[in-house]
Amino acid sequence: GAGVSQSPSNKVTEKGKDVELRCDPISGHTALYWYRQSLGQGLEFLIYFQGNSAPDKSGLPSDRFSAERTGGSVSTLTIQRTQQEDSAVYLCASSQFIRGGRNSDTQYFGPGTRLTVL
């Protein structure tokens, strides 16, 4: 079946511009995650959506970052007034459901969007 897809695969923008990154999760997966992979910081959790619950935004690095998930499926990560330190690969993942407690269901990752801020 189809995996997690992300678009665009590459995005080059100028400092100060806004960008939108899109994620299509695996059909039927109720949980969706955004991560960022950068040279300096490694892989970092950004935000988590689960069904109709309020998202966990605790990993967002600043208020320039926001994300939404429409209809419980597609998600968009928006970065406003981009800065050079925002350059990174943005990864989206989805999972089937989250059991209560500490164990995580397997997260399936998309190929990522490489963002370059000039």
Next chain:
Amino acid sequence: AQSVTQLDSHVSVSEGTPVLLRCNYSSSYSPSLFWYVQHPNKGLQLLLKYTSAATLVKGINGFEAEFKKSETSFHLTKPSAHMSDAAEYFCVVSALSGYALNFGKGTSLLVTP
């Protein structure tokens, strides 16, 4: 906080020899632990996961890992390396939230002919 430390940033092995990628974890409870692999310009792929069942976990492509609570380790092994195993490997622990993942810094595996 839940975290993992990958003890080697780079590992080089010859094709056909064993692979050992080391990972220590820190957690205030029994964690879920994972190994993911990332090939160049490809997405992250799950190799295996430990969720408090058997301590020896078998994954894809001949990889396995052993959870050792006394040593707080979760090392990844493979008996015989193949050229296609060359990639970046990440040891991962579930965060306290139960859903976010905390990644190690990664180990780059080089396989030489």
